[in-house]
Amino acid sequence: MKRTGVFMLLITAGLFLCLEGGMRLALRRSTGGLLVNRPLLKLYPTIERPEEIFSSLTPASLQWSPYEHWSTRPNLRGRFFRTNTLGFRGSETTVQKPAGRFRIVVLGGSAAWGLGCTADARTVPGRLEARLREQYPGRDIEVINAGQFGFVSGQELIYYHRVIVPFAPDLILLFDGYNDIMADFTNLVSGWPQNAALLQARYEDDALAHHLRESIVAFLRRSRFLDLTSRAVTARIAGRTGNPAQPVIDPAVTADQYVHNATALARLAAPVPVWIALQPVLACTRKPLAPDEQAVIAAKERAIPHYTARVQAAYRTMEAGTRAAGLPVIDLEQVLGTEPALMFVDECHFGDEAADRIASAIVREWSRSNVFRTLERESKILDSRLRGNDNLSQR
Numbered sequence: 001m002k003r004t005g006v007f008m009l010l011i012t013a014g015l016f017l018c019l020e021g022g023m024r025l026a027l028r029r030s031t032g033g034l035l036v037n038r039p040l041l042k043l044y045p046t047i048e049r050p051e052e053i054f055s056s057l058t059p060a061s062l063q064w065s066p067y068e069h070w071s072t073r074p075n076l077r078g079r080f081f082r083t084n085t086l087g088f089r090g091s092e093t094t095v096q097k098p099a100g101r102f103r104i105v106v107l108g109g110s111a112a113w114g115l116g117c118t119a120d121a122r123t124v125p126g127r128l129e130a131r132l133r134e135q136y137p138g139r140d141i142e143v144i145n146a147g148q149f150g151f152v153s154g155q156e157l158i159y160y161h162r163v164i165v166p167f168a169p170d171l172i173l174l175f176d177g178y179n180d181i182m183a184d185f186t187n188l189v190s191g192w193p194q195n196a197a198l199l200q201a202r203y204e205d206d207a208l209a210h211h212l213r214e215s216i217v218a219f220l221r222r223s224r225f226l227d228l229t230s231r232a233v234t235a236r237i238a239g240r241t242g243n244p245a246q247p248v249i250d251p252a253v254t255a256d257q258y259v260h261n262a263t264a265l266a267r268l269a270a271p272v273p274v275w276i277a278l279q280p281v282l283a284c285t286r287k288p289l290a291p292d293e294q295a296v297i298a299a300k301e302r303a304i305p306h307y308t309a310r311v312q313a314a315y316r317t318m319e320a321g322t323r324a325a326g327l328p329v330i331d332l333e334q335v336l337g338t339e340p341a342l343m344f345v346d347e348c349h350f351g352d353e354a355a356d357r358i359a360s361a362i363v364r365e366w367s368r369s370n371v372f373r374t375l376e377r378e379s380k381i382l383d384s385r386l387r388g389n390d391n392l393s394q395r
Helices: 002-028 124-135 153-167 178-186 196-207 212-221 224-241 251-269 291-303 307-324 352-368 373-394
Strands: 062-065 069-072 102-108 141-145 171-176 274-278
Touching: 102 124, 102 153, 124 141, 124 352, 153 171, 153 251, 171 178, 171 251, 178 251, 178 307, 251 274, 251 307, 274 307, 274 352, 291 307
Parallel strands: 102 141, 102 171, 171 274
Antiparallel strands: 062 069
């Protein structure tokens, strides 16, 4: 009898290990890569194997960082992207800023990084650099894409202090907001990073002494199979009962935490100006939604009670709070046009056309402000010198 029990236990353990290994292998081969939900690949009708825009980015594309918890690995290469030796998406750069260069740093999450865009130059930071160089020809303008997957504003604050300060930016753009909201949908404390429960479990399981029983419990807590299975069961139960899990953090608390972090970063960066641009998301954009985009919102509403209202409330309070703190804010809710064209691949990531429209709107707002007054004056002086040299050569 005892042998039978041991035998059954071994079979159960072997079956579980097979399921766990299969789940991790499936996640590695997922067409969504780092995305939780399957992206809308019909946004890319002319691209062969568009799933590689997402599937080539996996958890292996990230590296451990002791304060931010993770960051993008340097020297990644894919069909649609590359990271340089410093870990930023795009071409190589140097920490020390060359004389005469106007350097802009864009901070944010995966939308700032450009997940959904088909080339480094077609991300929001890439289009910003191109648009600004068109507007100020002859000037050395650089836009560094410092977006990091999943970062909330607290991680951006730490990342700026630890990594970005030595780059001596002349202007900082925070293109973010949504990750703070999504993290607070699942966390118990506002301001924690995404997957905080998993990070906490890993710390407790590794740092605290435990015996065999506790080691087994620690393994089960880290199980991807059990994690995804429990999520699926919870979603199924919620769908049948009509009672999905209710977030415990009020949107106003989320917004206050965001404003606190944004103003803290602005104080650290002073006198360098810090601009806020809350990233466009399906819940807040004024663009009429395409049918597939409507389906994405409907799915989010089923999963999270009052999803759209909560996101909109958080965004409104974030914008009001940062404006009240004296930070310049760029409203991007109306920049994606008035036609129900498909522009998003999920609730918060978008493609090339949206990135270009967003970058154009940001440049227009900067042009209406005094941000580039010095840049414009120097550009006019450079143009006059060039014209003078042309006249001399003609003589």
